[in-house]
Amino acid sequence: MFLKAKRIFAFLLLLTFMITPFGNISMASRDEAVQGSASKFVLSRKEVVKGNEIVLDYQSEEEAEAVLVYNTPSGNKKEVHLDYNEDSGMYSTAITPDEAGEWTIDTVLLNGNNVSSSSYELDFKVFESVKDQYGKEGPFIYDDAFQDEPKVLVSDLNQLISQVYGIDQQGNTTELTVRIQGSGVDEVFNVYNDGSSVITDENSSKYQPGSYTLTYIIEGGSDVVKTLHIVSDVADSNFVRLSGEEVSLSANTEVARVAGKNRYGTSVEISKNTYNKADSVVIANGTKFADALASSSLARNLKAPLLYAAGSKLNPEVKAEIKRLGAKNVYIMGGFAAVSREIEAELSREKLNIIRIFGGNRFETSIEIAKQVKKFKSQNKAILTNRDSFADALSAGAYSAQNSIPMFYTTKNKLEAKTKKYIKDSGVKEILVVGGAAVVSNNVVKELTSMGVNVKRIEGSNRYDTSIKFAQTYYNNPSTVVMASGMDFADALAGGVFAASKNASMVLASEKLSSAANRYVTASGVSSIYILGGEKAVSGSIFSALSSSETTTPQPAPAPVPQPKPQPTPKPNPSTEGKIKIMLDPGHGAGSKHNRGFIGGNEGDSNWAYHLILKEELERRGFIVGTTRPRKTDDPSLAARGQAGRGYDLLLSLHTNATGTKNLASGAEIYDDVNPSYSNKTLALKLGNAIARSQGIRMRGVFYRKLDNSTNWYGVLRNNEAKNGFLVEHCFHDNPTEIRNYVRNYRKVAVASANALAEYYGMK
DSSP states (O other), X not given: OBHHHHHHHHHHHHTTTTSOOOOOOBSSXXXXXXXXXOOXXXXXXXXXXXXXXEEEEEEOSSOOOEEEEEEOTTSOEEEEEOEEOTTTSSEEEEEOOOSOEEEEEEEEEETTEEEOGGGOOOOEEEESSHHHHHSSOSSEEEOTTOOSSOEEOGGGHHHHHTTSEEEOTTSOEEOEEEEEEETTEEEEEEEOSSSOOSSOTTTGGGOOSEEEEEEEEOTTSOOEEEEEEEOSOSSOTTOOOOOOOOOOOOTTOEEEEEOOSSHHHHHHHHHHTTOSOOSEEEEEESSOHHHHHHTHHHHHHTTOOEEEEOTTSOOHHHHHHHHHHTOOEEEEESOTTTSOHHHHHHHHTXXXXXXXXXXXXXXXXXXXXXXXXXXXXXXXXXXXXXXXXOTGGGGHHHHHHHHTOOEEEEOSSOOOHHHHHHHHHTTOOEEEEESOTTTSOHHHHHHXXXXXXXXXXXXXXXXXXXXXXXXXXXXXXXXXXXXXXSSOSXXXXXXXXXXXXTTOEEEEEOSSOOHHHHHHHHHHTOSEEXXXXXXXXXXXXXXXXXXXXXXXXXXOSSOOOOOOOOOOOOOOOOOGGGOOEEEEEEOSOSSGGGOTTOTTSOHHHHHHHHHHHHHHHHHHTTOEEEESOSSXXXXXXHHHHHHXXXXXXXXXXXXXXXXXXXXXXXXXXXXXXXXXXXXXXXXXHHHHHHHHHHHTOOEEEEEOOBOTTSXXXXXXXXXXXXXXXXXXXXXXXTSHHHHHHHHHTHHHHHHHHHHHHHHHHTOO
């Protein structure tokens, strides 16, 4: 495994929004790209210092021999062959350019067929030195994309931290140390800028709202100090629960609560109150607002409800609702990190047509959704809101749905390049900015006006006030009002299509109605009020205050057809007699073709020999242990290895590492599953530290290597069906001292690993 190449590749996939985009152009049509079935070439970077590597991957659902011919700066031709990569399950190569200047693509051959090279952006630029590329010598800290004192949610803290990265003396990205101080926190982390999480779910609770200082340290260079402010919501970090007053409504006003046991159940109840039948449904992540918010207009045009999903299994109520509706098509919003491959597979088994709409991030996904909406209605209007804040934008969801107006995202101070381009190319002339300057600054408004776009801003003193101003502007005298919690996004966004179907305004509520909300509801003379969500979402006191009679019964309209009895969802095989089950995957196969720089042997043979000892130690501690390679000569596919984890608690793919260069490296690494439902960084760190200590080497960290569609780069993790999955790099096998020490101490490493796993799982 080639450390330098993979670090660069993963880092640039993570930071494409910060720097010059790399070439990953689809061979398929736009529609095919939306469905995620397109093949593509991916360059790890578009600029490089001479003598450093650029990784080129060919991602395709089918096998293909790929050959590229480049024009070098001196006018010569250089042929590049892509070979099958055993780790990723793709075709890859590492290009080491030896001439400074522009390298341009001349010919692309797929299975011997010459395809148009103009279809791909595979050109790259080579610099003579680090100073030539960056204007100064390395090592140094690159922090141009970081904005001091930004407001940031804890959930997005990792992304913000990674906007600062290191450049070494050769011009490659390198790890940093960051010290985080503030609000009673003082912690030091290694930052690898490859998708690794510094702030984990386990320690995120200590980062309470307040000011923090980040000190970045690079070996041999100068420190850089940054500041930030963690908030509960970017829109109105200092909001309080609003007090209100009793509401006196007409006796003819009916108040109904539409609610399920949780956000998934509530999305189902909203669907039942909106549609008797539907050919299509839209599914978005129920724990992240961005894709759900942007998809409101598409769902309305499809005459489809917005339902929620998360984790590795579809909620049984959601699954039953899809059947009740008689749906044939499922539109999944976002990549596999948003709605997992397991849920997609579950839906496919129901013979549903799956259309996945996604981009590399929330900016790009909103653009892809807008392209789909445009097929129904060409629109010269758009809505723009902050990528990190759902608060103000909740009120805009129903309006977006009713009027087929696409929703785009921005950072506070700068319009993202691809969003800006799409606004220009699609002929958008009017944009409604939702939220005040603290959310979307006047700099963004100036950017838009300089493009000839007419900008209108809707803002209030907080999320509740903004919802009233929105309602007063666009729904002056509604007959129906839909009310949802302003403390969370789920019910309001799922209810956007419902509100649009009734030409209703969306009003946000806290524990009580604000005075402004009270005045709006009473002055409008509404005949129907629908409250979305249970009492934890919108309190019973609000329902009582709004109800003209305590006996008011929810009257859903139209009435749903009888719901079929939900079918039981198949469960994975339970651990035998309550014991923990671990599937061991000795990486690669037998023989010299798996040497891969291994000094004194072959990696595949070494992995197999070690796994026998680890299996023995795990079984000694009471684990149930399986193997993907019962025989040394076995070499199953990456898909088969991952799928072998079905019914197991943990899949361990066992490997040793290599730099792929003359530079020696040292240490252990673990690659965790990038899918949050399969990730377990706490266990990964515990296991990695035990492996490193047993050999007297460094634990380099837990890493997350992704493809540009946010799925695992490693094929075995991409196909993993165990509850958790790791790819473990025990040491560097092209470091003579390190690999010999590892081979001599297989038993010692296995004992340490088994003990760590036993301690974590509570085994004896």
